[in-house]
Amino acid sequence: MTTRKAAQDDFWPGDAPQQRRRSRSGMPLIAIAVAAVVVVAAVVVGVVLMGGDDKDAAGPAKVLPTVYTPQAPNADTAGLARRTADPRPLTEGEVFTAATKSVTYRNYAFTLAGSHVSADCKAVTWGERLQADLDKHGCNQIVRGAYVSRDKAHVGQFFAVNLADQAGAEQISRDLNPQAQAGFVxxxxxxxxxDFGRGYSAAYGQIYGHYLVVAWVQRAGGTEPARGLSELIDISLAVEKPGDFVWGRMQLLPDRRTN
Structure with a gap:
């Protein structure tokens, strides 16, 4: 069972492409005679909107996608709205099955390069507000996977956040909007x-009950995609495939087992 649709229907609200173009065109251009303070401002905007390399001595790079596009909660997974109905922790083997160690969509093929499950949500995120909301909404796991395309031209990150309920998943999805400046995974x-996240990247989020699933993708090196946004959408449809674990969880709900 799958909920994937055509690329445009799956990810874009009606005005999202225009919003993303504004984010790109809103960065100042540096002319020959621009004052030094404007140059500094341009660098700051570039880090915020296009990803950056903001490392401190004790922590990882604090990078954001250029744009984060959320989807409304999936109505077909309403049975997973509360973790009390689905308490068993996720495992790497459940999420990254043999079928999702190699994933494809159209002409794009990816191989899983690494995976990790953390029971410490703060350890694999950054941003005080995001971390506070993860704690408030009962985050007890973040599952991450890194994908590399067979031609080495594209890279992707998959992650699933395990929260107490759907309201928590919705709040964390709002926090991941780069404009919120709340933090990220x-x-x-x-x-x-x-150096994933540096340069131009796009992330796409989907809420499945108490889970938030995100596919975050870019061209290797962060260059802008040749085919524009449709290229990144197609890539994300491959990288998001480990999210199919939710359908297995649906089948294990008590009311499903008794039917």
Whole structure:
């Protein structure tokens, strides 16, 4: 069972493409005679809107996608709205099955380069507000996976956040909007995945009951995609495939087992 649709229907609200173009065009251009203070401002905007390399001595890079596009909660997973109905922790083997160690969509093919499950949500995120909301809404796991395309031209990050209920998943999805400046999940380091999040990238979120699933993708090196946004949408449809674990969880709900 799958909920995937055509690329435009799956990810874009009616005005999202225009919003993303404004984010890109809103950055100041540096002319020959621009004052130094404007140059500094341009650098700051570039870090916020296009990802950055903001490392402190004791922590990971604090990078954001250029744009985060959420989807409304999936109505077909309403049975997972509360973790009390689905208390068993996620495992790497459940999320990254044999079928999702290699994923494809159209002409794009990816291989899983690394995976990790953390029971400490603060350890794999950054941002005080995001971390406070993760704690408030009962985050007890973040599952991450890093993907590399077979031609090494694209890279992707998959992550699933396990929260107490759907309201928590909705709040964390709002926090992940780069404009909120609340924080983000730290990309998983893996062979072939270097400096992920620097440059141009796009993340797409889907709420399945008490889970928030995100596919975050970019061209290797962060260059702007040649085919524009449709290229990143297609890539994300491959990288999001581990999110199918939710359908297995649906089948294990008590009311499903008794039918």
């Amino acid at each position: 730290v990309p998983l380091e893996a062979p072939g995945v270097k």
